[in-house]
Amino acid sequence: MLGAVRSVIRHKDLLLMLTWRDIHIKYKQSIMGFLWALFMPMIIVAAGIMIKLAFSYISAQPLAKQGIITISVKSLPWAFFVSSVRFSSNSLVANPNLVTKIYFPRIIFPVSAVIAQLFDFVIASVVLVVILAFLGVGASTQLLWVPLLVGILIVLVLGLGIFLSAANLFFRDVKYLVEVILTFAIFFTPVFYEAEMFGRRADLLLLNPIAPILEGLRECVVLHRAPDPGWIGYSGVLAVVVLVLAIRSFVRLEPRFAESI
Amino acid sequence: MSDFVLEFEQVSKKFRRGQLHDSLRDFLPSLVRTALRRARSAELGEREFWALRDVSFAVPRGTAVGIIGPNGAGKSTILKILTGIMNPTSGTKSVRGSLSALIEVGAGFHPDLTGRENVFLNGTILGMSRRQIKAKLDEIIEFSGLSEFIDTPVKRYSSGMYARLGFSIACHVEPDILVVDEVLSVGDWAFQNKSMEKMKSILRGGATVIFVSHNLKAITELCDRAVYLDKGRIQSTGRSSEVVDAYIRRASEAARVPHARDAEAVIDRVVLRGVDGEVGVFRPGEKGFVDVVISSATCDKPLAVAIALRDENYNMFFYIDSARLEAEPFQLRPGESKTLTFELDMHLAPGSYFLNAALTRPDLDVTVDHRPMAASFVVHSDVDVRGVANLYPRLTRS
Numbered sequence: 017m018l019g020a021v022r023s024v025i026r027h028k029d030l031l032l033m034l035t036w037r038d039i040h041i042k043y044k045q046s047i048m049g050f051l052w053a054l055f056m057p058m059i060i061v062a063a064g065i066m067i068k069l070a071f072s073y074i075s076a077q078p079l080a081k082q083g084i085i086t087i088s089v090k091s092l093p094w095a096f097f098v099s100s101v102r103f104s105s106n107s108l109v110a111n112p113n114l115v116t117k118i119y120f121p122r123i124i125f126p127v128s129a130v131i132a133q134l135f136d137f138v139i140a141s142v143v144l145v146v147i148l149a150f151l152g153v154g155a156s157t158q159l160l161w162v163p164l165l166v167g168i169l170i171v172l173v174l175g176l177g178i179f180l181s182a183a184n185l186f187f188r189d190v191k192y193l194v195e196v197i198l199t200f201a202i203f204f205t206p207v208f209y210e211a212e213m214f215g216r217r218a219d220l221l222l223l224n225p226i227a228p229i230l231e232g233l234r235e236c237v238v239l240h241r242a243p244d245p246g247w248i249g250y251s252g253v254l255a256v257v258v259l260v261l262a263i264r265s266f267v268r269l270e271p272r273f274a275e276s277i
Numbered sequence: 278m279s280d281f282v283l284e285f286e287q288v289s290k291k292f293r294r295g296q297l298h299d300s301l302r303d304f305l306p307s308l309v310r311t312a313l314r315r316a317r318s319a320e321l322g323e324r325e326f327w328a329l330r331d332v333s334f335a336v337p338r339g340t341a342v343g344i345i346g347p348n349g350a351g352k353s354t355i356l357k358i359l360t361g362i363m364n365p366t367s368g369t370k371s372v373r374g375s376l377s378a379l380i381e382v383g384a385g386f387h388p389d390l391t392g393r394e395n396v397f398l399n400g401t402i403l404g405m406s407r408r409q410i411k412a413k414l415d416e417i418i419e420f421s422g423l424s425e426f427i428d429t430p431v432k433r434y435s436s437g438m439y440a441r442l443g444f445s446i447a448c449h450v451e452p453d454i455l456v457v458d459e460v461l462s463v464g465d466w467a468f469q470n471k472s473m474e475k476m477k478s479i480l481r482g483g484a485t486v487i488f489v490s491h492n493l494k495a496i497t498e499l500c501d502r503a504v505y506l507d508k509g510r511i512q513s514t515g516r517s518s519e520v521v522d523a524y525i526r527r528a529s530e531a532a533r534v535p536h537a538r539d540a541e542a543v544i545d546r547v548v549l550r551g552v553d554g555e556v557g558v559f560r561p562g563e564k565g566f567v568d569v570v571i572s573s574a575t576c577d578k579p580l581a582v583a584i585a586l587r588d589e590n591y592n593m594f595f596y597i598d599s600a601r602l603e604a605e606p607f608q609l610r611p612g613e614s615k616t617l618t619f620e621l622d623m624h625l626a627p628g629s630y631f632l633n634a635a636l637t638r639p640d641l642d643v644t645v646d647h648r649p650m651a652a653s654f655v656v657h658s659d660v661d662v663r664g665v666a667n668l669y670p671r672l673t674r675s
């Protein structure tokens with residue numbers, strides 16, 4: 017476990033190089049270039065606004081500006097989650113040449129895939145900050161929660177990515193399973209709606225470890241109040257457990273990668 | 278502490294034939310099966326075979342060891358275990374020092390990136406740091422001879438250019454132990470010479486080199502020692518020229534399978550020998566004898582025996598048949614057997630060569646029997662003549 021972390025640090029040049037490759041390839045020969053980083057969050061926000069509009073028709077309450085801001089704040093981390101889980105679970109299978117011909121710690125593949133997506137997330141976040149400032153969403157000390165929440169999200173994504181990349185190498189079913197789950201997970205996660213809308217059953221929704229992160233971001237960025245430390249703690253512990261288990265199983269399976277891919 | 282930088286002890290590796298379970302539907306039943314019956318690593322299950330069996334060898338610091346053998350002998354499996362890409366089923370390996378492998382040139386190339394970008398990508402994949410690559414960038418580009426195209430995406434490269442860039446990066450890594458798998462055969466003739474010189478200078482620099490190749494001449498030239506592998510087992514080890522000799526003799530024996538079953542006449546045996554009997558290594562100008570033993574079942578028509586020599590690239594550069602030598606085809610009575618001996622002066626440049634033999638009917642211009650790889654041999658020389666013919670060049674200055 018610690019050995020895996022140490023070997024990644026030892027190969028940090030390679031990690032950065034593979035990350036750079038993924039980012040570079042994505043934007044090379046494309047007309048939109050870095051606008052792609054905004055494309056997926058924008059689509060999610062647009063979809064969210066449609067749903068909010070539908071809500072407002074039914075309830076006969078006008079669509080509030082705050083509703084749109086909330087959706088934007090939640091869409092970005094959700095877009096990061098979806099694209100990095102998708103991208104990292106394919107990261108080993110997409111590089112068969114490197115897996116069978118050259119040795120270096122394989123864990124670098126899913127990790128660099130997540131970092132490459134993180135790059136898009138950062139670009140989109142910068143744009144979002146500008147928009148939020150323009151819309152008059154103020155700052156407060158509660159914003160200090162943001163790094164912790166994003167950190168938990170990254171740990172969770174790394175854990176899932178590392179585990180799924182190895183699983184996908186052995187069983188290609190995993191890829192389709194992940195696709196289906198990622199497509200519909202947005203309905204089970206409070207992105208377009210708030211967990212509190214469900215009243216007493218809200219806790220059930222928060223069991224999904226991403227839900228407390230998204231709700232937490234809403235609370236500290238939009239409402240300027242502290243998120244529930246209990247649920248944040250739950251997400252944090254779960255994310256760390258997932259990451260530890262993922263690294264362990266990855267390292268154990270690693271010697272069989274070359275002959276099983 | 279021993280001075281062996283690399284040791285294999287009783288290494289075995291088991292593989293499965295056919296498909297592995299690739300989806301959950303196949304996996305679950307097989308999981309149940311293995312849970313019920315614990316597979317022991319020393320036994321072969323159904324559809325399993327040994328890619329390597331009890332392979333032991335040790336490589337002292339600063340030596341070059343060649344690994345030779347036919348396709349499927351287990352050479353690449355050894356390299357994959359050596360580099361850590363695979364684990365052995367049983368046995369141990371130990372590696373002391375940094376190891377870099379050139380198993381396939383340009384394995385990490387991305388087609389959309391330019392040559393220069395791929396130098397950085399591939400260099401880090403092979404274990405160099407960014408700073409090392411920056412320091413050597415000019416040298417690498419210079420060696421590849423691609424400076425004009427270095428900012429072009431490699432997807433626009435020809436396969437030769439691709440391989441040249443790959444080799445140039447790989448040979449500038451400078452590890453303690455270098456593992457090379459058949460990469461010296463890339464590029465054109467001039468680039469191959471340059472690569473060979475580079476390998477020699479790496480060796481002079483004190484690196485330990487493991488070298489897998491079908492180029493037997495390169496093996497004898499570069500390596501002090503060699504390992505001959507066949508069907509996953511070590512057949513012989515020792516000085517490289519002796520091991521190459523043993524391999525050639527075995528390989529040409531294996532090629533002696535009857536070719537034509539119901540032909541009217543057949544080649545029974547082809548033997549290549551020197552003055553002191555059967556050998557696989559010649560020096561320029563030495564005499565070589567090719568015995569072709571033929572027998573006839575039903576044929577009473579005129580026959581001729583032809584032999585041809587081919588170079589490493591299978592280009593034929595020498596051909597003669599008995600009809601041309603004797604001006605007259607000969608005849609065999611049904612059931613009769615005959616040996617024709619061709620005497621040759623091996624005025625050849627250093628390299629490895631193949632001997633073909635054929636039995637023909639000159640009257641019909643058809644081939645009755647045919648041995649495409651009857652024997653192979655190596656020519657050694659102090660003067661590094663290139664090409665096929667050895668014209669014994671001397672130099673005078675005036």
